[in-house]
Amino acid sequence: MRVHKLTFAAMAVAAGLTLTACQNGEDGAAQGSAPTASAPSAPTSSGGGSSAGSANQGSAKGSAGTGSNGKGTAAGAGAGAGSGDSAKGGKCRTDDLEITASESTVGGDAEGTVAVQLKNRGSADCTLSEYAGVDVKTSAGSLSAKRTGEHPGPAVLKKGTSVYFGVIYPHNTSGGSGVRITGLVVTPPDETKSVTLAWPGAATLPVTDGSGSPIKVGPIGSAGQGG
Numbered sequence: 001m002r003v004h005k006l007t008f009a010a011m012a013v014a015a016g017l018t019l020t021a022c023q024n025g026e027d028g029a030a031q032g033s034a035p036t037a038s039a040p041s042a043p044t045s046s047g048g049g050s051s052a053g054s055a056n057q058g059s060a061k062g063s064a065g066t067g068s069n070g071k072g073t074a075a076g077a078g079a080g081a082g083s084g085d086s087a088k089g090g091k092c093r094t095d096d097l098e099i100t101a102s103e104s105t106v107g108g109d110a111e112g113t114v115a116v117q118l119k120n121r122g123s124a125d126c127t128l129s130e131y132a133g134v135d136v137k138t139s140a141g142s143l144s145a146k147r148t149g150e151h152p153g154p155a156v157l158k159k160g161t162s163v164y165f166g167v168i169y170p171h172n173t174s175g176g177s178g179v180r181i182t183g184l185v186v187t188p189p190d191e192t193k194s195v196t197l198a199w200p201g202a203a204t205l206p207v208t209d210g211s212g213s214p215i216k217v218g219p220i221g222s223a224g225q226g227g
Contacts, residue, residue: 096122133187166223178204
């Protein structure tokens with residue numbers, strides 16, 4: 001009987017140890033599995049949020065960086081507004097220009113000069129290319145002015161501002177009556193509509209030999225008011 005009791009006692013102890021070991025194993029497994037479940041979730045949530053933020057930021061930057069026309073960002077366009085296409089605007093139209101002419105010859109000059117003023121009375125800035133068309137009307141017919149040849153490039157005419165160019169003509173020093181000047185026809189650059197003005201310069205031109213027009217026109221900006 002004693003042997004059986006010891007055997008049963010040993011079996012009870014072994015069973016108890018087995019249960020304890022199993023419980024410890026399950027607890028350890030549970031403890032070990034918790035980091036496995038929680039560890040991916042935290043990085044995934046954090047990483048996913050960061051990627052979404054980067055994508056959104058990248059998309060926003062991409063949208064701002066390139067417009068539908070392939071040009072620069074709004075900030076870039078603003079930075080380049082002083083010299084870009086938007087600052088230049090369209091070409092200056094005859095109807096948007098107030099055109100006047102005044103005598104601008106300085107005493108002692110070998111040739112006479114009439115300064116033609118172009119004032120932008122339109123609603124926006126506009127661009128003038130280098131030369132206007134000029135015809136001087138005389139009692140013997142019209143004389144088309146020849147360009148002096150300088151190439152300063154296009155000029156931006158700000159709203160409400162003016163620019164001048166010169167019409168150069170020879171003095172009548174022949175002693176004769178010469179050719180009487182009756183008017184000045186100005187056609188703004190790249191336009192077909194002209195404006196006829198009273199001629200403010202000397203009353204006559206010397207009679208020419210027919211070899212060419214004695215009238216010359218300078219580029220936009222080649223003359224100023226009073227000189």
